[in-house]
Amino acid sequence: MKSNYLLTLLSILIVIMMGSCSQGSQQEGAASSTPIPESHPKGQASVEDNVSEANILQVAAGSQAHTTLVAAVQAAEIEHVLVNAGPLTVFAPTNDAFAALPEGTVDDLLKPENKAKLANILTGHAAPGSFDLEALKKEARKGRKIYTATGQYLEVSVDGDEVLIAGARILGTIQTSNGVINVIDKIILP
Amino acid sequence: MKSKIINTTSILVSLTLLFLAACTPGGDKNAGALSGNLAERSFVAPGEHDEFYGFISGGFNGQLSVIGLPSGRVFKNIPVFSVDAEKAYGFNEETKPMLNTSFGFVPWGDSHHPDISQTNGVLDGRWVFINENNTPRIARIDLTTFETTEIIEIPNSAGNHSSSYVTDNTEYVIAGTRFGVPVPQRDMPIDEYKGNFKGMLSFLKVDPESGEMNIEFQIKMPGFDYDKAHPGRGKSHGWFFYTTYNTEEANTLLEVNASQNDKDFIAAVNWKKAEEYIAQGNFETMKTNYAHNVYDERTHSATTTWEKEVRILDPAKCPGLVYFMPMPKSPHGCDVDPTGEYIVGSGKLSANVTVHSFDKMISAIENEKFDGEAYGIPILNFEDVLAGVVVQPGLGPLHTEFDDKGNAYTTFFISSEVVKWKLGTWEVIDRKPTYYSVGHLMIPGGNSQKPFGKYLVAMNKITKDRYLPTGPEVTQSAQLYDISGEKMELLLDFPTLGEPHYAAGIPADLIKAKSRKIYKLEENEHPYVTKSEKDAKVVRDGNIVHIYMTMIRSHFAPDNIEGVKVGDKVYFHVTNLEQDYDVPHGVSMIGANTSELLIMPGQTETFLWEPKGVGVWPYYCTDFCSALHQEMQGYVRVSDKNSDIQPSWTLDGE
Numbered sequence: 001m002k003s004n005y006l007l008t009l010l011s012i013l014i015v016i017m018m019g020s021c022s023q024g025s026q027q028e029g030a031a032s033s034t035p036i037p038e039s040h041p042k043g044q045a046s047v048e049d050n051v052s053e054a055n056i057l058q059v060a061a062g063s064q065a066h067t068t069l070v071a072a073v074q075a076a077e078i079e080h081v082l083v084n085a086g087p088l089t090v091f092a093p094t095n096d097a098f099a100a101l102p103e104g105t106v107d108d109l110l111k112p113e114n115k116a117k118l119a120n121i122l123t124g125h126a127a128p129g130s131f132d133l134e135a136l137k138k139e140a141r142k143g144r145k146i147y148t149a150t151g152q153y154l155e156v157s158v159d160g161d162e163v164l165i166a167g168a169r170i171l172g173t174i175q176t177s178n179g180v181i182n183v184i185d186k187i188i189l190p
Numbered sequence: 191m192k193s194k195i196i197n198t199t200s201i202l203v204s205l206t207l208l209f210l211a212a213c214t215p216g217g218d219k220n221a222g223a224l225s226g227n228l229a230e231r232s233f234v235a236p237g238e239h240d241e242f243y244g245f246i247s248g249g250f251n252g253q254l255s256v257i258g259l260p261s262g263r264v265f266k267n268i269p270v271f272s273v274d275a276e277k278a279y280g281f282n283e284e285t286k287p288m289l290n291t292s293f294g295f296v297p298w299g300d301s302h303h304p305d306i307s308q309t310n311g312v313l314d315g316r317w318v319f320i321n322e323n324n325t326p327r328i329a330r331i332d333l334t335t336f337e338t339t340e341i342i343e344i345p346n347s348a349g350n351h352s353s354s355y356v357t358d359n360t361e362y363v364i365a366g367t368r369f370g371v372p373v374p375q376r377d378m379p380i381d382e383y384k385g386n387f388k389g390m391l392s393f394l395k396v397d398p399e400s401g402e403m404n405i406e407f408q409i410k411m412p413g414f415d416y417d418k419a420h421p422g423r424g425k426s427h428g429w430f431f432y433t434t435y436n437t438e439e440a441n442t443l444l445e446v447n448a449s450q451n452d453k454d455f456i457a458a459v460n461w462k463k464a465e466e467y468i469a470q471g472n473f474e475t476m477k478t479n480y481a482h483n484v485y486d487e488r489t490h491s492a493t494t495t496w497e498k499e500v501r502i503l504d505p506a507k508c509p510g511l512v513y514f515m516p517m518p519k520s521p522h523g524c525d526v527d528p529t530g531e532y533i534v535g536s537g538k539l540s541a542n543v544t545v546h547s548f549d550k551m552i553s554a555i556e557n558e559k560f561d562g563e564a565y566g567i568p569i570l571n572f573e574d575v576l577a578g579v580v581v582q583p584g585l586g587p588l589h590t591e592f593d594d595k596g597n598a599y600t601t602f603f604i605s606s607e608v609v610k611w612k613l614g615t616w617e618v619i620d621r622k623p624t625y626y627s628v629g630h631l632m633i634p635g636g637n638s639q640k641p642f643g644k645y646l647v648a649m650n651k652i653t654k655d656r657y658l659p660t661g662p663e664v665t666q667s668a669q670l671y672d673i674s675g676e677k678m679e680l681l682l683d684f685p686t687l688g689e690p691h692y693a694a695g696i697p698a699d700l701i702k703a704k705s706r707k708i709y710k711l712e713e714n715e716h717p718y719v720t721k722s723e724k725d726a727k728v729v730r731d732g733n734i735v736h737i738y739m740t741m742i743r744s745h746f747a748p749d750n751i752e753g754v755k756v757g758d759k760v761y762f763h764v765t766n767l768e769q770d771y772d773v774p775h776g777v778s779m780i781g782a783n784t785s786e787l788l789i790m791p792g793q794t795e796t797f798l799w800e801p802k803g804v805g806v807w808p809y810y811c812t813d814f815c816s817a818l819h820q821e822m823q824g825y826v827r828v829s830d831k832n833s834d835i836q837p838s839w840t841l842d843g844e
Contacts, residue, residue, distance in 0.1 A: 039237030051707040052791075053769040085773060085816045087743035128817050130743065138842070177770035178743070 043080030053177035056090050057082035060181065068098040068106065069122075075110045076119035081126070081149075088179035089131040089146070091154075091165055093187050101187060124150040124190055132180050133173045136163050152190065232260040232670060232682040239702070242634050244647065244695045245304045245318050245331075246668075248688025252299040254320055254331060255687045259634070259645055259695060260670055262684030270329045270338045271299020271322045275785035279338075282787055283761070283796040284716075287492040290481045291325050291343050300324045303354055303692040306333075307401070311358040311423050311528075311639030315701040317401050318694060319354040319363045326350035328365055328394060330401055334706050335487065342403050343480040345500055346373045346390045352419040352524075356396070358427045358639070362461065363403060365392040366432055370413025370439065374476070383441035385565075387413035391432065393461060402484065407468055407501045409459065409512065412565040413439050415448070416457070418523050418589075423639050424530035426548040428462040431533050435520035437564075449539060453572065454521060455514040455564075456535055458551060467508050473501040488715040490793050506566025513555060514564060515546050516572040523589035527598065527613055528639045532577055536587035536600060543587050543600055545616070547577035578616040583609045588629060589692075591636035593643030593673060599636075601628040601648065608648055608671065610678060622678045624669055627652040633673070634695030642697060646671040646678065649690040657685060666690060707771040709792030716794035718763030723747040728837040735760045735837065741775040741789065741811065742767040744818035748839035752827040755835075756801055760826075762787075762809075765794040775822070776812030786812045801828040 040046040045057060057079055060066050069092055073079055082090065098106050109118045126149045131139065136156050139146065145153040146165065154166040163170045168186035234240050240258025247254055252272030256265045273280030273289065280289050280297055289295055299322040307317045318331040326344035331337065344350055344365045352366030370387030372378055378386070388410050395406040415436040422429035437454045440447030467473060478500050485492040505512040519537035521544075526533050533546040554574040561571045584602030591599050596613050606627050610620040630649045634642040653667040665685035672679045711721060720726050720738040726747040729736045735758050740747045746764075754760055766775050768791040778786040779799045787795040801807065811822035829835050 039235070047771075049707060049771050052771045055770065085743065085770075087816055087818065177768070178773075 042077075044083045045079035047083070055083045055178045056086075056088060056176045056181055059174055059176050060090075060092060063092075065094045065096075065183070066092055068095045069093060072098075072106075072110065072118060072122060075112075076115055076122055078119050078122060081123065083178065086178040087128065087130045088149075089127045089129055090179065090181050091125045091127075091168065091170075091184045091188060092181050093125070093168070093184050094171070097168075097184065097186050120150060121187070121190065124148050124152060125184075125188055127154070130180050131182070132175065133163055133170065133182070136165070136170070136182070150190065154188065228679070228681055231672060232262070234258065234261040234263075239698060241698060242642070242645065242695050243698050243701060244632070244634075244693055245306070246632075246647075246649070246686050246690045246693040247301045247304050247320060248686075249302070249691050250300055251688030252301050252322070253688060254301060254304055254318065256336065257686075258698075259647065260681060262668070262670060262682055264687065266336060267687055268331055268336055268338060270320060270331065271301050271327065271341070273297045276788065278785045278787045278795060278797070281785035281797070283798065284491040284794075285485070287494040288338060288341055288483045288485060290483055290494040291327070292345070292479050292481060293325060296325050298324075299327065301329075301688075301691075302351065304694045305355050305363070305637070306694045306696055307360040307396075308356055308638055309359055311427070313635050313638055313640070313696050313700065314360075315696050315704070316360075319356060321350050321353035321365060323349055323351050323368070326353075326365060326367070328354045328363060328403065330403060332401070332487075333701050334704050336705070337485070339485045339487070340401070340403060341481075341483045342394065342405070343482070344390075344392050344405070345478040345480040346388070346408060346476070347371070347392065349415075352391075352416040352432050355419055355421055355637070357421045357430075357461075358423060360396050360398070362393045362406070362421075362430075363396055364419060364421075364430060365394065366416035366419055367391070368415050368417065370415070370436075373410065374478070380441050383413060384439040385413075387439070387441075389413050389416050391416065391430075391457075391459060393464065404482075405480075405497070405500055407464060407473060407503055409464065409503045409505060411457065411505065411512070412437075412567070414455070417521070418525075420524050420526040420533070420637065422530050422548065423526050423528060426526065426530035428460060429548075430459045430461055431524050431526060432457040432459070433517065433521040433524040433535055435522075435538075449520060453516040453518050454537075455569070456517045456521065456524060456533060456546065457567075458513045458515060458533075460511055463508070463510050464503055467503055467511065468501060472508060473503050476500050476502050487709070488713055490709070490714065490716045490795065510555075512567050513551070514567055514569045515551060515575050516561075516569065517546070518542070518544055523587070523600075525590040525592075525598075525637065527592050528594070528641060530639075532613055534590045534598065534600075536590065538586060538588070538603075540587070541582050541585075543580040543583055543590070543611075545577045545579065545613075546575045550577065551575045578614070580609075580611050580616045580618065583611060583618050584621070589631055591631050591633040591646070592641050593633060593636070594641045595643060597643075599631060599633065599646055599673070599678075601631045603627050603629065603651070606650075608646065608678065610673070620677045622671060622680060624648045624650055625656050625667060625683070626650055626654060630690065630692040632693040632695055634697065636695075642695075644672070644674050645681075645695075646673045647693060647695070649686065649693065651689070653685075656683065708769055709790060711765075711767065711769060711792045714765070714792055714794060716763075716765070718761075718796060719794045720763070720765045722767070723841065726839065726841075728753065728839045730837050733758050737762045737839075739764045739777075740767050741765070741777065741822070743773070743816040744811075744822045745841065746777070746809075746811075746822065746824045747841045749824035750827075750840045751824070751838070752829075753835045753837035754801060754826050754828050755831045755833055756804060756828060757831045758801060760799045760801065761796055762799060763794060763796045764789060766791050768792070773815060774813050775815050777809060778812050779809040779826070780807050788813060801826070804828050804830055 168184035242259040244257040269279035326347040330340040347367040349368030351368040373388040414434040436448035517535040519539040521535040523536040586604030670682040766789040
């Protein structure tokens, strides 16, 4: 009985010591790598640069017609993709295009648990390469499709003076430092 | 049963003890490292910037490297006096003129002593000047582009070692000559050196706006060896001081014959007096020929101007221009403290460090207390100008820098150490070993009126076992010391590129915001610029073909070219249309007998290709520019020289 008591006591001691020791080394570990505030929390999107021409993200952020898109990009935390060297072509739906989705869709997508789904929808609007209106018309003429960052092929068509991408109408084209923004009137769903 | 329990108990006790033992020493070790705190003090966290820029000369690599302090990380190796295939420096048509000299195109140089421009004796961070020792030249590097923008050749000179230091307001940057040479050069017996060979000291005026240099005048000195130099600061502004050795004027086995005199001299030059003589016309105009190469940021091209004359002052005919102050035993370093009062000479072969006083020098000159003259130049009495002596601080003193607290730091080559001593009392405060045989040292601002006395970099001549070995040739070593306290502390050991002869340091905040990000395409005035893809073209003029090409992520325009023939000289004039920071493109053609081009946003560069055989020859982007970099390519069809295929060019078949 007494021995059992001793055993228990020793076991407790060891456990405590192990705890204190590993706790100690944890503290030291923490001390020797002093918590460093992340200097670039948004990756390349954190780079300050007011000299270069504006990139896709900066242009979008300055557009009154794209506040929903920008909020969605921020919620999906894919800002860094839009400032990447690319080159990228982004088909940028207007606020009206988002508003035309069934009620509650946008709010639902903006929920943290739907981050991956939202990111997938948004990157489905981006394609490697620089396709301005002339380039898109050429794609239509030559029967070539646009291959998106999510692996979809989008059809380009011309309707009179208008160019359509996957059925969405292109309302305007803006050249940016890392690619092209084509403003569209509809969300392209996977 | 009981014994079993006891056994178990003893095992547990032993385990506990073992655990204690394992736990405690580890804790002690960590505490030691923490109290030492060394790693933390030179650690720059990921994504953070260094506190100082360092510009370290590459010596025999001819370049100037840019590092961060305290991390010791290398950011750029700026090509200055040697060709650099990576950056096409000296290879592309635009920068070839930078390396023109009166001897022709010289692809290599020996870069030595960088010095940052100053205003009112304080670093202003506009330019770095650096001298070339072998084919005497001085270069200016612009600290907005971090590129070499000017190189001027120094005539009548050889071994431009006592260079390229700047005065308090960058009025002048100076050059000196290590070798006495015939002036002008002529065919004569070498053993008639004495009295016939001359040593030229050159003063290059610096335009306060553009920074452009011109040789304002040269002073024709006796044929001693002029080793190092330092401008007067503050009250001694207007003077320049040079160490001399080989006052014996030996022309052979200098290691013996130039070490005979007990004392050599510090030459004190009154450059304000020189300006008066120039203004009075009291100079000789000498015919000569030297290259002045200037890189224009707007045309992205360098041009060479051949200068034909230089103005010479003869100290024997210009009283008050130059005085000699005796200094023991072949002095090397010549350093003036931030107040301008103390002139420190380090006799390589002397046991002591000798310090002269500016005030005493002026007083001796005013009282005309001379101890004879040499070639018409008055010699001052050693005792009359002596401020003090640091007695036996080490072996083989070389160079001295200063902090902002009245301390001096001298390197000792033979005893491999840095010694801290007090100005005025001459007492030694601290000494720390270097690894090994230190040459120069640098404290940011340490040769100006305003040193930033936080770090000291020692640059060593011998490395041996300091790093992982790399065969017979090993890197150069540098050590970083914290000098903010009474005692110096070694923080970091890092390798440097080439052999560092001196360095210059400056707080990063003084220049980093001015660093250029891109060149504006609309400001590009290159004669062969192509500002949009629709202007891309191929133009034949006899057997010369000019290709006007653009690059943007991720293609060249044009990317299919036909109508080029064997025997043509094909110039690729390539413009990077990007206007985005850090998006350079490169280009190279198979078999081109030159380097790649590495073209910054908004810039145009040109390479020459002389196709040797018929075929279809590819070119591609050599800098991983984008996600579609591997797609960035093109072809040139080369036909027989009698072919009648006309030049044509397309992109995407159009």
